[in-house]
Amino acid sequence: MNKIWLIIQREILNRVQKKSFLLTTILVPLIFPAIIALLIFIMVKEMESAQPDTVLVVDESGKCTLDSTRRFRFIPLNAPLEEAKKVFQQSENFALLYIPNFNLDKPEGFTLYTRENPSIEKIESLRAILKDRIHDLKLEAYNIDKEVLKKLKDEISLQQFNLTETGEEKSSNSGLLYAAGFLLGILIYMFVLIYGIQIMQGVIDEKSSRIVEVIVSSVKPFQLMMGKIIGIASVGLLQFLIWIVLISIFSSAVFAFFGVNMPQQEMMEQVSRQMGDPDVQQAMQAQNPELMKLFQQVNNLPVGKITFVFIFYFLGGYLLYGALFAAVGSAVDSIQESQQFQFPITLPLLIGYLGLFLFILRDPHGPVSFWLSIIPFTSPVAMVGRIAFGVPDWQLALSMILLIGGFILTTWIAGRIYRIGILMTGTKVNYKVLARWFMMKG
Amino acid sequence: MVPAVSAHQVTKRYTSQLALDAVSLTIPEKSIYGLLGPNGAGKTTFIRILNQIIQADSGTIEIFGEQLNSNHVNIIGYLPEERGLYKKLKVGEQLLYLAQLKGLSRKEALERIKFWFEKFNIKDWWNKKVEDLSKGMAQKVQFISTVLHEPRLIILDEPFSGFDPVNAQLITENILELRDRGSTIIFSTHRMETVESLCDHIALINKAQVILEGPKKEVKSRFRSNTFLVEHSGNSLQLPSDRYQIIQQTTVADNLYETLIRASETVKGNQLIRELVEQTEVHRFEEKLPTMADIFISLVKGEGDEALRKHLKEV
Numbered sequence: 001m002n003k004i005w006l007i008i009q010r011e012i013l014n015r016v017q018k019k020s021f022l023l024t025t026i027l028v029p030l031i032f033p034a035i036i037a038l039l040i041f042i043m044v045k046e047m048e049s050a051q052p053d054t055v056l057v058v059d060e061s062g063k064c065t066l067d068s069t070r071r072f073r074f075i076p077l078n079a080p081l082e083e084a085k086k087v088f089q090q091s092e093n094f095a096l097l098y099i100p101n102f103n104l105d106k107p108e109g110f111t112l113y114t115r116e117n118p119s120i121e122k123i124e125s126l127r128a129i130l131k132d133r134i135h136d137l138k139l140e141a142y143n144i145d146k147e148v149l150k151k152l153k154d155e156i157s158l159q160q161f162n163l164t165e166t167g168e169e170k171s172s173n174s175g176l177l178y179a180a181g182f183l184l185g186i187l188i189y190m191f192v193l194i195y196g197i198q199i200m201q202g203v204i205d206e207k208s209s210r211i212v213e214v215i216v217s218s219v220k221p222f223q224l225m226m227g228k229i230i231g232i233a234s235v236g237l238l239q240f241l242i243w244i245v246l247i248s249i250f251s252s253a254v255f256a257f258f259g260v261n262m263p264q265q266e267m268m269e270q271v272s273r274q275m276g277d278p279d280v281q282q283a284m285q286a287q288n289p290e291l292m293k294l295f296q297q298v299n300n301l302p303v304g305k306i307t308f309v310f311i312f313y314f315l316g317g318y319l320l321y322g323a324l325f326a327a328v329g330s331a332v333d334s335i336q337e338s339q340q341f342q343f344p345i346t347l348p349l350l351i352g353y354l355g356l357f358l359f360i361l362r363d364p365h366g367p368v369s370f371w372l373s374i375i376p377f378t379s380p381v382a383m384v385g386r387i388a389f390g391v392p393d394w395q396l397a398l399s400m401i402l403l404i405g406g407f408i409l410t411t412w413i414a415g416r417i418y419r420i421g422i423l424m425t426g427t428k429v430n431y432k433v434l435a436r437w438f439m440m441k442g
Numbered sequence: 443m444v445p446a447v448s449a450h451q452v453t454k455r456y457t458s459q460l461a462l463d464a465v466s467l468t469i470p471e472k473s474i475y476g477l478l479g480p481n482g483a484g485k486t487t488f489i490r491i492l493n494q495i496i497q498a499d500s501g502t503i504e505i506f507g508e509q510l511n512s513n514h515v516n517i518i519g520y521l522p523e524e525r526g527l528y529k530k531l532k533v534g535e536q537l538l539y540l541a542q543l544k545g546l547s548r549k550e551a552l553e554r555i556k557f558w559f560e561k562f563n564i565k566d567w568w569n570k571k572v573e574d575l576s577k578g579m580a581q582k583v584q585f586i587s588t589v590l591h592e593p594r595l596i597i598l599d600e601p602f603s604g605f606d607p608v609n610a611q612l613i614t615e616n617i618l619e620l621r622d623r624g625s626t627i628i629f630s631t632h633r634m635e636t637v638e639s640l641c642d643h644i645a646l647i648n649k650a651q652v653i654l655e656g657p658k659k660e661v662k663s664r665f666r667s668n669t670f671l672v673e674h675s676g677n678s679l680q681l682p683s684d685r686y687q688i689i690q691q692t693t694v695a696d697n698l699y700e701t702l703i704r705a706s707e708t709v710k711g712n713q714l715i716r717e718l719v720e721q722t723e724v725h726r727f728e729e730k731l732p733t734m735a736d737i738f739i740s741l742v743k744g745e746g747d748e749a750l751r752k753h754l755k756e757v
Contacts, residue, residue: 006542014531210526214587217493217520218543423495425524436457441499 003219004227011202011231016238025239029246053094053122058084060101064133071125088113097126104141107134177388178361184310185356185385192317192349192380195236196325200338202228203329203422212422221419225330226411229322233315309387312400317380320407321349327414330421331429331437352378356385364389374399376406413438444507446471446595446626447492452501454487461487463650464501469628469643471506474621476641476658477630478734480742483647485630486523489597492628493520505595516545519593523600523630525584527572533583534568537590544591551590558586562612578606585613589620596620599630614640634735644734648742658734665732669704670714673726680721685709702730 015021052073057066058081066074074097077084081098088096095118100109110130112123139146203225206212215224328341355378359368364386372382373391379399383391420437427433447469454462462484469475477485490496492503494515503510505517528536534555541551559565562582572580581604589596596617602610617640621627629641637644637658644661646654654661669689675697679688686709690702705714711729718724732740 003543006539010539206528209529210522210524211528213495213522213524214520214540215543216495217518217522218515218540221495423490440457441497 004223004230007219007224007227008231008234011228012234012238015198015232015235021235021239025242026246029243029250033247033250054091055126056084056088056091056093056096057099058096059099061099062101063137064099064130066129066133069129071122072129085113094118095126097130104134104137177364180306180388181356181361181364181385184306184387185353185360185381188310188314188317188384189349189353189356189381191236191240191314192321193346195232195318196321196345197342198232199229199322200325200329200342201335202232203326203418204332204335204338207330207422207425208333210425216419216422221422222415225323225326225415225418229319229326233318233322236318306387309396310384313380313384313403316400316403316407320376320380320403320410321345323407323411323414327417327421327434330418331424331434333425337429348377349381352381356381360385370395374402376403379403416440443471445469445504446473446506447628448504448507449488450502450504452488452491452498452503454484454491454496454498460650462491462498465647465650465652467645467652467655469626471626472621472624473643474617474627474641475629476637476644477628477647478632478634478637478644478738479647480632484650485647486599488647489520489599489628489630492595492597493518516591517594519544519588519591519596521584521588521596521598521601523603527580527583527587529573530571532568533570533572533575536572537583537587540587541590544593546591554590554592555586558590562586577604578609581605581609582612585616589616593625595626595628597628597630600633601629601631602633602636632738634733634738637734646738646741653741654737661737662731662734665737666729667704667732668707668709669702669730670711671726671728671730672701672703672718672724674699674701674718674722674724676722678721679718681717686714698725 050071052068052071054073054075057064057074057076058079059065059076065076066072068074072094075093077087079087084096084098094114096113098109098111098113102109112126136146139149206215212224219227324345325342328338328345331341332338352372355368355372359366360372360382363369369382369386372378373386374395376399379402383396383399387396416438417434420440421429424437445468447467449465449467452462452465453460465484465488467488477488479485487496491498492505492510494510494512505514508514531539537555538548538551541554542548546554559567564579564582567575567579567583572583575583588598598617601613601617605613617627629636631637641658643657644655645652656664673694676699679691679701681688681703685706687704688701689704692700694700703714711727715724715727718727
């Protein structure tokens with residue numbers, strides 16, 4: 001036990017002392033928000049400064065006058081289509097829109113000529129403009145006043161409440177749940193993959209530098225493997241923790257700069273107000289009802305449960321896959337050789353990841369989502385993505401027990417391959433060889 | 443005296459081949475024991491079993507009279523044939539880590555490292571990374587890591603392969619010193635010069651079996667062929683051909699010759715001397731014992747079957 005601790009210590013120090021650790025730990029929380037901010041900034045700028053595209057219009061119906069918008073400038077052409085085409089080809093205009101003399105009940109035959117393939121988004125906005133115009137024409141034709149029609153329409157928003165067993169109403173927000181599931185699921189996927197590969201790299205380094213034989217003459221191969229896995233996990237958790245702290249500091253600094261309280265602080269205030277003076281609370285609510293609602297919804301999420309589940313699956317998934325990555329590292333002599341064995345390991349992880357988008361976030365309680373979050377290989381990503389939507393306790397318990405069983409199983413299998421693999425250099429390894437190693441006695 | 447290692451009927455089978463076939467060995471304490479044999483004979487397998495890296499299928503091993511167990515890890519120092527160090531790690535940290543894995547406390551380890559750094563005159567190496575060291579320098583570090591915890595049993599697998607002559611000399615000196623201080627040293631090698639000069643006991647392993655074991659002197663005398671080397675002046679030697687056979691004669695200098703004579707089994711050295719001094723002036727007379735290389739090659743190639751059979755009969 002003492003020796004495992006030494007190995008864990010060594011693994012942590014090896015990584016933490018590297019300059020690259022310091023760099024990624026400090027830069028990631030700065031770089032990611034910075035990149036996102038930069039992209040948004042560029043997008044906004046581009047939209048502001050964008051020149052409207054000129055669209056030449058040949059209108060044979062004579063009733064389809066289009067008003068220019070910020071995106072499109074419409075220039076009517078009083079010429080037959082063939083001639084208009086020539087004009088368009090000689091110009092540098094964006095497109096030529098042909099409107100035939102159409103039947104209002106069955107509007108057909110609209111054609112758009114362009115030089116190159118325009119983005120779907122531009123086509124859609126052009127189509128929308130045309131549709132609106134025809135819509136207006138129809139209103140006129142049926143003698144309906146636009147103003148009257150506007151009054152008939154109401155803005156309806158659907159307020160969501162979950163009716164719990166105790167009959168208590170809880171405000172919920174599917175968008176928020178989606179965001180939470182999405183973020184947590186991706187975090188687990190990335191953590192398992194990145195640190196799993198680090199384990200593999202570490203094992204390969206030890207094997208190819210031949211230090212491993214000296215080490216296993218001092219400790220059992222299984223101890224070495226576990227020490228490495230736990231050590232790297234600790235580094236990962238440490239890095240994660242630092243990121244959270246840094247992001248909080250960074251974001252509060254940014255919010256402070258823009259004169260806004262940081263969200264955590266607002267939440268705290270809101271909680272204290274709920275308990276306290278109802279007048280103040282009402283005043284707050286009146287001030288910014290939308291924001292208040294969001295905070296209330298965040299508050300209604302079972303944050304404690306989600307955090308617990310997240311950490312559990314974070315570690316469980318990591319241990320399950322980490323052992324397999326260690327086994328792969330022990331079997332090969334170089335990182336290039338590892339590709340063939342990496343794929344089958346990452347496949348179930350990838351299935352969980354894809355399942356997150358295709359099933360879990362769309363239909364968190366469907367049968368596929370259920371199975372994905374129960375089977376140990378996909379459950380770390382899937383369950384964490386599902387948890388915010390509310391998972392029955394028995395499902396959660398089953399999934400957790402299976403995950404523990406799963407990682408004991410993979411660690412056992414990996415340990416058996418590892419103990420033989422680390423001493424076998426220069427062998428051509430395939431699955432048959434791995435199976436033989438697994439069966440081999442000490 | 444309790445032997446350092448006593449192996450009894452140790453057998454190890456890999457899927458396709460038998461690596462050790464009922465190997466029994468006794469390695470006396472404070473000896474320098476040569477484990478000889480061609481590549482693939484099973485030496486490394488035996489050594490790995492001693493180090494508990496792998497387990498024997500059957501048979502027993504006792505270390506200093508005690509059944510092999512996990513505590514023994516800390517009293518064994520092992521230098522594998524395929525060796526290496528953590529490339530990115532500093533020399534000092536590396537040694538500290540390896541010593542702690544062998545059960546030393548941090549404080550003890552630091553003291554011992556200081557001792558060896560002074561001994562090898564490498565005091566300023568603590569902060570050097572292994573990847574920045576020359577091969578010879580890394581070899582020194584490797585050797586220190588093997589003996590840092592003052593193991594009672596030191597196992598060196600092909601210790602001189604890849605060592606330059608200066609380092610090999612340094613290591614040899616230190617091995618002898620460690621032996622004098624009470625350590626038992628096991629060599630695995632197929633280099634006969636090493637065995638000739640260093641080992642006092644040997645075992646020859648071939649095709650998974652021990653075919654010869656014992657003190658070096660005894661083994662050599664077992665394989666003596668009653669051959670004598672005589673340096674003399676005057677080249678006309680007349681020896682009775684029923685008892686003597688002149689194998690080879692070379693001219694050393696003007697009127698000085700070296701003659702290799704094989705006597706029949708019943709003839710003693712003194713008898714030959716008596717016959718020689720009547721005919722010529724003897725400058726030098728010695729019994730020509732087989733070198734370990736001779737024994738090794740003849741046994742492994744099977745040419746020594748006769749001698750082997752004779753030897754086995756004696757045993």
